Amino acid sequence: MNLRRRTCVAALSAAALLGVAGPARADNRIGEAVLVQKDVLRIAGASTSPINVGDGVVRNETVRTGTDSAARLVMIDSTNLSLGANASLTLDRTVFNDETSYRDIAIRLGTGAFRFVTGHSEKTAYKINTPLATIGVRGTILDIRSRRGETMVVLQEGASRVCTLTFQCLELTQPGDTAIITATGQGRSAIRKTSNPSWSFAATCTSTSGLCTVTDLASSAPPQDFTGILCGR
Template identity: 35%
Template sequence: MPILSKLAIQTQLLAMAAILGATTCGATEAEIGRAVTIEKTVVGSIAGVKKPIAQDDAVFKNEVVETGVESLARLKFLDNTLLFVGPSSTVKLDSFVYNPDNTASRIVLNASKGAFRFVSGNSDHRAYEIRTPYGSLGTSGTTLGFVIANGRMIAVLKQGAMVVCPHARLTASRAHCIPVTQPDTAVIVTRSGARGPVPKSSDMRDFGDICGSICKRLFPQ
């Protein structure tokens, strides 16, 4: 067989493999919701296989969602929980266990960097956990924004209640969690410890601050 023909066949096979990889990404993982709003570049990856996420695409358990610069995503899960993902952000849709009525007995999000807004859905508040490199967030009828950047995590309560639990290595006690019930109140967690609850101040940038006018247009309060 001519060398050019072999190269052509190999190229076609590689292209087919790429297509199959893209179409089967998520096929072995459970669908947990959909991307209801996408702005610019948003990519999902499962087991190292990456694919663009477009508006109305399904999202899957164990999928890592990454946004580009000036890019945004709004994800809606089966229990009507909303996760707004700001620019240059990364989050893993880690653990989702749904009941037959589409409420969840377990939802775990693993956010590693960027800006996020979370609005809890129809599930019991004990089902929700948001993990970050600095600590975990629990919610109760909650709307909250949080940012992971510049060596700290800042969580700002907008509605309902939240509890911030710094990692055990940051505190004298593993049980040292900080409850927050006052809107526009924040907790700041760094490698050296946690501070709060404190009133949100101008140096505490949350999801809305980072997204600015584009968030107001896409994600009205």
């Protein structure tokens, strides 16, 4: 029996002996909402419910903001995700490395404007996807706008590799470097780079107090039950 298997068995046995229980989806909690302005919803299957400050966010659910609304989510590893109005994202996949970092985290951005600030996980753990692009990060602050037929990625800090779905890639290495991916029809897209972006998330930050503040959740979050996640559930 390998070490990972022994660890999982031991953890599950201890949980059983101690009678560990809780909400059905407690082991899926991967962060929380720290700022909510107006209408912010969680969508899980056919179920829709409002998100309030302090509510947990979980895997495989979509977070959506309404008109004149905004939200900021902070993951367990202190990744900060800010959403502008009429934006949606889905937390596709998370595999924990330990209580404050991920081995793998995938975030799918639907439509809208976002700011992404990496947390304490290894940078290779992060995978950001839009309908037109895949985005890799290296200690990064990114502004991302996803709308029908176009994705724009603006580097604010760090570095990023942006690729089309057909693996045409650009490296963003200087603040202001911007990748613009546009759909060209028949499942194809084009990518270009500029250092003079026509948009950034800055105006959205200014319009909503605290939206672009960075919260270090990992240093203050209470201990979580990661048994299921570490064991592959």
